[in-house]
Amino acid sequence: MTAPRWWSRAVFYQLYPRSFADSDGDGVGDLDGVTAHLDYLRSLGVDALWLNPVMVSPMVDHGYDVADPRDVDPLFGGMAALDRLIAAARAVDIKVTMDLVPNHTSSAHPWFQAALAAGPGSPERARYHFRDGRGPNGDLPPNNWTSVFGGPAWTRVSAADGRPGQWYLHLFDAAQPDLNWDNPEIAADLERTLRFWLDRGVAGFRIDVAHGMAKPADLPDMADRAAESDTAMLTSESNDPRFNNDGVHAIHRDIRTVLDDYPDAATVGEVWVFDNADFAKYLRPDELHLGFNFRLVRADFTAHAVREAIENSLAAAELADSPPTWTLSNHDVEREVSRYGDGAQGLSRARAMALVMLALPGAVFVYNGEELGLPNVDLPDDVLQDPVWERSGHTERGRDGCRVPLPWSGDTAPYGFSAAADTWLPMPAGWGPLTVDAQCTDPESTLSLFRRAIELRRGRTVLGRSVRWLPTAPDLLAFQCEDGLVCLLNAGSTTVDLPAGQVVLASGPLPGGRMPPATAAWLTYD
Numbered sequence: 001m002t003a004p005r006w007w008s009r010a011v012f013y014q015l016y017p018r019s020f021a022d023s024d025g026d027g028v029g030d031l032d033g034v035t036a037h038l039d040y041l042r043s044l045g046v047d048a049l050w051l052n053p054v055m056v057s058p059m060v061d062h063g064y065d066v067a068d069p070r071d072v073d074p075l076f077g078g079m080a081a082l083d084r085l086i087a088a089a090r091a092v093d094i095k096v097t098m099d100l101v102p103n104h105t106s107s108a109h110p111w112f113q114a115a116l117a118a119g120p121g122s123p124e125r126a127r128y129h130f131r132d133g134r135g136p137n138g139d140l141p142p143n144n145w146t147s148v149f150g151g152p153a154w155t156r157v158s159a160a161d162g163r164p165g166q167w168y169l170h171l172f173d174a175a176q177p178d179l180n181w182d183n184p185e186i187a188a189d190l191e192r193t194l195r196f197w198l199d200r201g202v203a204g205f206r207i208d209v210a211h212g213m214a215k216p217a218d219l220p221d222m223a224d225r226a227a228e229s230d231t232a233m234l235t236s237e238s239n240d241p242r243f244n245n246d247g248v249h250a251i252h253r254d255i256r257t258v259l260d261d262y263p264d265a266a267t268v269g270e271v272w273v274f275d276n277a278d279f280a281k282y283l284r285p286d287e288l289h290l291g292f293n294f295r296l297v298r299a300d301f302t303a304h305a306v307r308e309a310i311e312n313s314l315a316a317a318e319l320a321d322s323p324p325t326w327t328l329s330n331h332d333v334e335r336e337v338s339r340y341g342d343g344a345q346g347l348s349r350a351r352a353m354a355l356v357m358l359a360l361p362g363a364v365f366v367y368n369g370e371e372l373g374l375p376n377v378d379l380p381d382d383v384l385q386d387p388v389w390e391r392s393g394h395t396e397r398g399r400d401g402c403r404v405p406l407p408w409s410g411d412t413a414p415y416g417f418s419a420a421a422d423t424w425l426p427m428p429a430g431w432g433p434l435t436v437d438a439q440c441t442d443p444e445s446t447l448s449l450f451r452r453a454i455e456l457r458r459g460r461t462v463l464g465r466s467v468r469w470l471p472t473a474p475d476l477l478a479f480q481c482e483d484g485l486v487c488l489l490n491a492g493s494t495t496v497d498l499p500a501g502q503v504v505l506a507s508g509p510l511p512g513g514r515m516p517p518a519t520a521a522w523l524t525y526d
Contacts, residue, residue, distance in 0.1 A: 057073055099208055181214055
């Protein structure tokens with residue numbers, strides 16, 4: 001029997017570099033800060049890191065606007081810092097994967113600057129989606145598409161004589177023009193990028209907007225631009241012409257052809273597609289190795305919603321004969337402590353859901369700070385940096401609240417994150433009890449819970465691909481994994497008796513052998 005590939009059951013640690021640890025005192029986290037804390041990551045027990053973008057960028061969208069896809073931005077320490085991290089991580093058996101942004105470039109990318117200079121009809125503009133406008137003087141955008149970040153998905157540029165000229169497409173910020181994947185230059189350049197990083201020892205890629213890239217040739221209008229889903233962050237309806245077009249699969253097949261030359265590397269796609277059959281297409285044997293399934297992120301804290309999310313995720317993975325993936329948070333969504341109600345209730349629910357997630361088969365993604373039980377931070381208006389804030393006309397606060405730097409030690413900001421008092425996003429008062437130092441020696445801390453759960457997970461010889469649901473009361477959830485481990489979640493409002501079995505781990509106290517609300521436990525049977 002073939003041994004499972006490392007990525008099929010790995011615990012990935014999503015690391016937002018600017019918020020993890022600052023080694024040079026400029027208030028922004030960097031790659032040497034990551035290297036300095038590899039012992040922490042090793043003690044957490046993770047198998048691999050996923051680095052949010054560290055390529056050269058003007059940082060309008062904090063690295064997702066890439067100006068040079070084959071170099072590391074000096075903000076993060078340059079290429080030498082990444083080489084140091086890869087080597088040090090390899091020495092402690094942790095793999096390093098990177099973000100890949102194939103849907104768009106920065107407007108500062110040499111290609112886009114050349115396109116602006118070259119003018120309509122040029123080969124340079126053919127790398128992007130430039131179009132004449134509609135209306136008598138071309139004053140209206142070429143179609144009614146909206147940006148995911150708010151506002152129109154088109155920006156007009158000036159012609160050589162200074163008069164208004166063509167429009168270019170950007171599904172995100174105006175500083176992130178979409179590439180035209182019908183142009184063969186785009187695929188050739190991406191192959192160079194893939195091989196560049198893989199040859200340096202990168203173990204794979206998280207592919208940003210993996211359901212994007214391909215656009216319908218006629219760029220048809222959206223059916224209802226007023227619908228909430230048109231501009232809501234990271235949602236996609238089945239009839240949305242901006243995403244999930246059939247042509248995207250040829251792009252993934254080309255990427256997979258390159259990855260097959262590096263048999264220990266893997267791709268995981270950001271696939272915001274909620275029809276299981278459509279989702280499974282991305283996981284065919286010649287496309288992505290893994291696909292992010294976000295149903296658990298979107299599930300309310302009820303037994304019914306959590307079970308439905310798990311069942312849907314397992315069904316989608318089974319359709320593709322692919323390992324399922326699980327995550328509760330990332331850099332684009334509200335942290336689960338706040339999503340589940342904030343305060344003691346939100347933390348208890350987040351701890352319980354962590355045990356549910358880590359019990360499941362497949363690959364797991366933990367977002368930095370999740371293991372500390374960090375909540376979202378309500379930041380003042382004047383420090384917000386996410387382009388969503390500006391593009392929405394200050395109606396959507398954006399994602400900065402889940403990106404605040406991690407607290408390492410001490411009782412006041414910056415909590416050991418940086419030698420600088422002013423960090424790139426301000427850190428709140430009251431985080432002393434949440435620091436790594438405060439939690440390391442506390443056996444009841446959220447950090448200790450994650451360490452123990454990941455340790456137990458690593459020791460499980462068979463995770464399999466499925467679970468068996470056990471009968472319970474309506475507010476409870478119980479499933480048995482293929483290795484016999486039982487996970488029980490109390491999502492109700494009353495304390496319940498624990499079933500027979502040996503409790504090996506619980507997310508909170510079990511007074512008198514009973515399980516309070518917002519608690520999960522792992523049980524085994526002889």
